[in-house]
Amino acid sequence: MLQGIGFVLDNSARKELEQRKDHFLGMASHELKTPITSLKLQTQLLRKQLAKQDIHNVDTALSRMESQLNTVIRLVEELLDLSKIQAGKLEYAQETVNLGDVLQEVVEIVQQTQTTHTIAVEHAGHPPFLVGDKARLGQMLLNLISNAIKYSPEADRVEVDIKTSEEVVTLSVRDYGISIPREQREKIFERFYRAVAPHQRAFPGLGMGLYIVSEIVKHHRGTITVESERGKGSTFHVTLPRKSP
Known part of the structure; x- marks a missing residue:
C-alpha cells in the first residue's frame, strides 16, 4: 500500500x-x-x-x-x-492549399540562403490541393528540406518529389548525406531526440524540428516515415489526405 x-x-x-x-x-x-x-x-x-x-x-x-x-x-x-x-494550444487553420505552390515558396526562400545545395523538385499526378493549414505545412516543408541540407554536408543536391492521387498527396524529401541507423528511425520523431553519433555533434539543433513536423503531419491526419541506407542518405515520406474529415 x-x-x-x-x-x-x-x-x-x-x-x-x-x-x-x-x-x-x-x-x-x-x-x-x-x-x-x-x-x-x-x-x-x-x-x-x-x-x-x-x-x-x-x-x-x-x-x-x-x-x-x-x-x-x-x-x-x-x-x-x-x-x-x-x-495543446498550437493553432491550425482549415483552408484549401496548393502544396505545390507552398513548396515552391519554401524552395525559393531556402535557395536564397543555402547556396551549397540545389533543390530539385518533381511533380506527378493531379495538382496537389488539400485541406489544411498553409503556414504549418510550409513549416513542415522548411524543416524537412533544411534538415536534408544540414545532414548532407558532403553532397550538393536535395530532391523533393510530390505525387498526387485522388485521395492523398505524397511528399518525399531525399538527401545524400549521413544515414540514420535502423534502431533510431522511430525515435527521431521524439522530442529532443537527435540521431547523431558522438563524433557528429557539430550538427546544430536541439532535436525539435522533426518532432514538430510529426505533430503537424499527425494533425493533418497524415503519416511520416523514413528510409535510410548507409552511404546513400535518407528519404522522408509524408502522406497527407486531400480532404478534411
Whole structure:
C-alpha cells in the first residue's frame, strides 16, 4: 500500500515538473522572440543604409549576421511551438492549399540562403490541393528540406518529389548525406531526440524540428516515415489526405 502511495506521489511530482518545464520553455521563447525580431529588423535597416553609401565588405558581413539571426529566430519559434504543442494550444487553420505552390515558396526562400545545395523538385499526378493549414505545412516543408541540407554536408543536391492521387498527396524529401541507423528511425520523431553519433555533434539543433513536423503531419491526419541506407542518405515520406474529415 505504501509503495502504491509512493508511486502516485512520484508520478504527480514528475507531472508537475514537466508542466513547469513546458511553462518555462513557453515563457522563455516568448521573451526571447521580441528582442531578437527587433534586432533582425535593425540589422536589415542598417544593411540598406550602408548599401546606399557603397561601403565595401559590409554587405557580406551583414548577410552573415542576418543568417545567424535567422537561425536563432527559428530555434526560438520551435521552442514556442513546442510549448504550445505540450499545452495543446498550437493553432491550425482549415483552408484549401496548393502544396505545390507552398513548396515552391519554401524552395525559393531556402535557395536564397543555402547556396551549397540545389533543390530539385518533381511533380506527378493531379495538382496537389488539400485541406489544411498553409503556414504549418510550409513549416513542415522548411524543416524537412533544411534538415536534408544540414545532414548532407558532403553532397550538393536535395530532391523533393510530390505525387498526387485522388485521395492523398505524397511528399518525399531525399538527401545524400549521413544515414540514420535502423534502431533510431522511430525515435527521431521524439522530442529532443537527435540521431547523431558522438563524433557528429557539430550538427546544430536541439532535436525539435522533426518532432514538430510529426505533430503537424499527425494533425493533418497524415503519416511520416523514413528510409535510410548507409552511404546513400535518407528519404522522408509524408502522406497527407486531400480532404478534411
